[in-house]
Amino acid sequence: MNFDFDPDVEEMRAMTVAFARRELGGELGGEHEEAATAFDPDEFRRRWLLAGKQGLVGGVVPLDQGGSGLDAVAASAVMEALGYGCPDTGFAFSVAAHLFASLMPIVEFGTEEQKRRLLPALCSGERIAAHAITEPEAGSDALNLRTRAESRGDHYVLHGSKCFTTNAPVADVFVVQAATEPGRGFFGLTAFVVEAGAPGLSVGPPYAKVGLRGSPTADVHFDGCVVPLADVLGAEGAGASVFSSSMKWERTCLFAVYLGAMRRVLESTIEYAGEREQFGAPIGSFQAVGHRVVDMTLRLESARLVLYKAAWGLARGDEDDVAPALAKLAVSEAAVQLGLDAIQLRGALGVLGGEAETLLRDALPSRIFSGTNEIQKNNIARALGLSGNRRRTGRR
The missing domain is CATH 2.40.110.10 (Butyryl-CoA Dehydrogenase, subunit A, domain 2)
Incomplete structure (x- = not known):
């Protein structure tokens, strides 16, 4: 087992983080949140075109159809980098939904004419799906x-x-x-x-x-x-069948965006805990704080392993519905809890505008879209042979 990415993928990750910070960044806070509530379609398209030129909106589409030809592992790595570098998780989510829920169905089920007509402009950022x-x-x-x-x-x-x-x-x-x-x-x-x-x-x-x-x-x-x-x-x-296939991609690769967002917030939380002093010492030196940060790290790393295992199977062409469902469950639940922990460790500052409370708000929908977490558990239980029909034991 090799947990390192190929050098080309590492280079793409670094370029994506740099691009996101340069073109999609901006500090989170009151002004950012106020602007986010008033949607500006022109600004959205400006950023989308930039993401298209960077190759982000067509990553998994084959090269001869206008994309970058990434497999599921490389695509997840790039989405994780986008979530890490871009403080606007909503924009990163839109990119991933366009790519995995809309373009992949055309790639996998479209006719040659449909692919020629639709995919190049959808990959370049000229059009949105x-x-x-x-x-x-x-x-x-x-x-x-x-x-x-x-x-x-x-x-x-x-x-x-x-x-x-x-x-x-x-x-x-x-x-x-x-x-x-x-x-x-x-x-x-x-x-x-x-x-x-x-x-x-x-x-x-x-x-x-x-x-x-x-x-x-x-x-x-x-x-x-x-x-x-x-x-x-x-x-x-x-x-x-079209929908089921798209959900495998979405439940795996899209949720890598949240891995990046979680890592960004975890790092800033560690930095805050090292700088914030109470009772004459950094709060990070208190066991209650240190243990909570360790729990945050464990949730992130565990969810990341589950997601990349699912991506590895998807890249190999495995017909497995359980791994993507587990990835969706693991990442979404970890993101919500990490957001709660990040707010708690910041105290009163955590409920003001900032990346901790923003992560929590952005994470809450992740337990609902792509099939609710309850539905994922039902599907996983069914795959494990635990159907809704209970066998009678003869005892009452």
């Missing part, structure tokens, strides 16, 4: 979509609404899941690629969120939206 699946009545129950796609010969007509769609306010391309055969469950969904300017498609205003404020999120509505047959992603009835 969003994956629209969640609905008001279909969150964890993703197979129970109410958005319908009716076949009309050479095209489909979409009716319905999506919610909590990351990047929707700025997206140029949507990967959309709809029911083509309601009631058929896994085989009743179909994925489509829909251009933002398609008649019948409209996007609501950006949400005001507790965390990930740098990531624009909104509802998407389809009112008789016509989608050509050529824009079916995969085949009719393959939508659930």
